[in-house]
Amino acid sequence: MKSLKPPLAxxxxxxxxxxxxxxxxxxxxxxxxxxxxxxxxxxxTNASYTLGAGDRVRIDxxxxxEYSDEYPVLVDGTLNLPLVGTVSVQxxxxxxxxxxxxxxxxxxxxxxxxTVGLVSPRPVKLAIAGExxxxxSYTVNLDGNRQFPTITxxxxxxxxxxxAADVRQIxxxxxxxxxxxxxxxxxxxxxxxxxxxxxxxxxxxxxxxxPTATEIDAIATRQLADASFAPGDTAPFQIAVxxxxxxxxSYTVxxxxxxxxxxxxxxxxxxxxxxxADVRRLRLRRTxxxxxxxxxxxxxxxxxxxxxxxxxxxxxxxxxxxxxxAAAIDVTEAQSLATANFSPDTIRVNVVGEVVSGGTQxxxxxxPLNQALLAAGGFxxxxxxxxxxxxxxxxxxxxxxREIEVDLASNVNPEDNPVLLNNDIVIVNRSALSSVSxxxxxxxxPVGGFFSFINFFNIFDNLLQ
Numbered sequence: 125m126k127s128l129k130p131p132l133a134x135x136x137x138x139x140x141x142x143x144x145x146x147x148x149x150x151x152x153x154x155x156x157x158x159x160x161x162x163x164x165x166x167x168x169t170n171a172s173y174t175l176g177a178g179d180r181v182r183i184d185x186x187x188x189x190e191y192s193d194e195y196p197v198l199v200d201g202t203l204n205l206p207l208v209g210t211v212s213v214q215x216x217x218x219x220x221x222x223x224x225x226x227x228x229x230x231x232x233x234x235x236x237x238x239t240v241g242l243v244s245p246r247p248v249k250l251a252i253a254g255e256x257x258x259x260x261s262y263t264v265n266l267d268g269n270r271q272f273p274t275i276t277x278x279x280x281x282x283x284x285x286x287x288a289a290d291v292r293q294i295x296x297x298x299x300x301x302x303x304x305x306x307x308x309x310x311x312x313x314x315x316x317x318x319x320x321x322x323x324x325x326x327x328x329x330x331x332x333x334x335p336t337a338t339e340i341d342a343i344a345t346r347q348l349a350d351a352s353f354a355p356g357d358t359a360p361f362q363i364a365v366x367x368x369x370x371x372x373x374s375y376t377v378x379x380x381x382x383x384x385x386x387x388x389x390x391x392x393x394x395x396x397x398x399x400x401a402d403v404r405r406l407r408l409r410r411t412x413x414x415x416x417x418x419x420x421x422x423x424x425x426x427x428x429x430x431x432x433x434x435x436x437x438x439x440x441x442x443x444x445x446x447x448x449x450a451a452a453i454d455v456t457e458a459q460s461l462a463t464a465n466f467s468p469d470t471i472r473v474n475v476v477g478e479v480v481s482g483g484t485q486x487x488x489x490x491x492p493l494n495q496a497l498l499a500a501g502g503f504x505x506x507x508x509x510x511x512x513x514x515x516x517x518x519x520x521x522x523x524x525x526r527e528i529e530v531d532l533a534s535n536v537n538p539e540d541n542p543v544l545l546n547n548d549i550v551i552v553n554r555s556a557l558s559s560v561s562x563x564x565x566x567x568x569x570p571v572g573g574f575f576s577f578i579n580f581f582n583i584f585d586n587l588l589q
Contacts, residue, residue, distance in 0.1 A: 167321060168307050171300060172217040176328060177201055178246025181213075181221070185229065186237035194243055207232055215301045218242060248273060250326055254334035255289035255413050256282040257355055274323045275309060276353045278332060284355035287345045287384070287440045288412045290337040291315075296324065297331040315351055336412040340420040342437035349384060349438055363390055363439055367447035368402070370395025370468050370546055377439065384438045387422060387445055388466040396468030397424075399458055399490050399543055402450035408437060409444040425457070428464055458543060462490040473544050475500035477552035478507035490543050492536045493528065496550055508555045514542070515549040 175181070179197040183205070195203050201214025208228040213221040222240040229236040248264045250273070262281045264273045275294065279285055291311040298305045313319040326332070337344075348354060359378065363385075366372045375393050377385040387408060391397055406422035420437065427435040461467055470486045473496050480501025487496060493514070503509050511529050518524055534541040544550075 167309070167324060168296070168298065168305065172219070173242065173245070174215045174217055174301060174327075175201070175213045175221060175242075176215065176246055180243040181218075182241040182243050183225065184239045184241075185233070186239075188233065188236070191229075197246070245272075246328060248326065248328045250278055250328075250330050250332065252278055252282045252332040252334070253413075254332075255286045255336055256284065256334055257286060258283040259413070272325045272327070274325055275332060276311070276314075276323050278326060279334075279353040284353055285334060285348065285351075286413070287348065287438055288336050288340070288410060288418065289348065290335045291348065293335055295333040295335070296326070297333070298327060299329060300327075311351075311353070315347060336414060336416065336418075340408065340410065340418055340437065342420070342434040345438050346433070355384075361441035363442070364444040365390055365394040365447070366444065368398040368400050368449050369447055370398060384440065386436045386438055388424070388427070388436050390439060390443075390445055391447070391466040396489070397447065397461065397464070397466050399461070399545055400449050400453065401461075402448045403428075403461060405448050407446045408439075409446060410440070411442050424464075424466070428460065453538075453543070458490045462488060468546070471544065471546040473547075474549045475552070476549065477512075478504050478554055479552050480504050487544070492541045492543055493530070493550065494532050494534065494541050496544055497530070497532075497552070500550075503552065506554050508553045511553075513551040513553065514544075515551065516545060517547055 175197055177197055177199045180194060181197065181203070182192075182194050183203075184192045191206050195205065197203060197213060200212075202210045202212045203225075204210055205225070208225075208231075211225060211228055213224065216224065218240045222238045225240065226236050226238040229238060245266045248266065249261065250264070251261050253259045256279060259282060262278060264270070264278075264281075266272065273281075275296070285291065294309040294311060296307040296309060298307070307324070309322050309324060310319075311322055314322045360376045361378055362374055363377055364374045369391055371394050373394070375390065377390055377393055385393075387406070397403065403424040406424060408420045408422055410418045410420075412418060422437070423432075423435050426432040467489050469489075471489055471491065473485050473487055473491070474483070475485055475496055476482045479497065480503075482500055485496060485499045487499060491499075493512070497503070497512075509530065511527050514526050514528055516524050528542070529540050531540045536543060
């Protein structure tokens with residue numbers, strides 16, 4: 125018989141063994157261990173299962189039942205067999221192991237025919253790193269009907285991918301019979317086209333690496349969040365909202381929602397957008413697993429005007445939302461923003477002094493000065509109606525005070541009818557006449573008291589008479 129190339133010879137011998145073990149045994153000595161080269165393809169070939177520590181195999185030697193039995197592959201990758209002793213089967217396929225055992229038994233038996241079958245496979249130990257919520261090492265026991273895990277199942281064990289994951293370029297690193305191999309998997313094709321070939325079956329020792337996306341794609345992120353290998357729960361997590369919001373700071377979000385929160389929901393948790401915010405220049409800052417920081421520009425005005433959901437991306441743990449201050453406030457836009465769901469429901473303005481009902485007023489956002497005065501009942505008869513004082517706590521921690529000439533017939537404008545902010549204080553002073561009257565009353569109060577004292581004694585004397 126002509127000598128075949130090693131991989132072809134192994135296949136031919138396997139077929140002959142299936143047809144007639146006695147006939148095929150004459151060629152078992154020809155079979156050599158095939159040499160495997162790195163596989164430069166996008167998906168792995170269906171290479172045969174290789175043995176390792178923890179496997180349990182069934183060895184049958186034709187016409188020698190006393191040497192046939194089940195044996196475990198020991199921790200060093202060897203089988204401890206009767207007659208021949210220790211035989212290494214680490215990283216061998218079942219056919220290769222049968223060939224090696226036949227060669228060893230040939231020293232003691234005449235033309236031995238050996239078959240090796242897998243009774244129970246060893247647990248599959250895998251490592252997963254990169255953009256998953258719980259990277260690390262995982263072990264899958266293949267007891268009962270449990271099949272070998274696929275890549276999406278292993279991602280599920282790691283609690284799902286993060287929203288920064290690039291599922292188009294997942295790397296699988298494998299060591300097959302001593303040769304390192306690397307495969308590329310595109311799970312985006314699985315999501316978009318249902319390509320199950322991308323959900324490959326993993327082997328013991330495989331390493332999965334999910335890289336970070338080069339940029340945040342809000343639309344792709346929403347589709348990824350609905351995938352079966354996305355995070356399976358909505359456990360609360362920390363984010364930060366800073367800048368022009370009512371209560372900037374760190375917040376726990378996701379506690380009362382069945383899906384990850386978005387930028388606008390986080391702003392709502394922070395008390396709502398401030399009237400001074402520039403809603404066209406928000407930034408979302410995200411730290412990836414490799415420590416780099418990604419940023420994406422957000423234009424909430426496009427969300428309000430065009431319904432562009434890509435401007436309201438989903439959040440993940442550790443995200444920071446930065447809301448800058450607007451250089452100038454457009455009154456028309458401010459009125460539109462006041463009705464948005466990420467604006468505060470009310471603001472608190474203190475109207476004190478010469479008004480009918482002074483105190484804290486709960487007002488809608490972007491309420492102008494004139495409306496706040498009317499909410500406090502308007503001026504009383506002692507008020508100076510020409511001007512008021514407005515005291516404001518600025519975002520930099522300073523306090524500003526300005527005098528504003530009041531025109532109750534004026535439209536909203538920064539000069540005489542400005543939009544009020546949360547915690548503004550409006551002071552309505554006394555009129556000049558009221559001030560003079562109060563001053564005279566203070567001066568004449570002791571004199572009036574003296575005359576009242578004299579009148580008391582006059583009345584007492586009249587009673588005695």
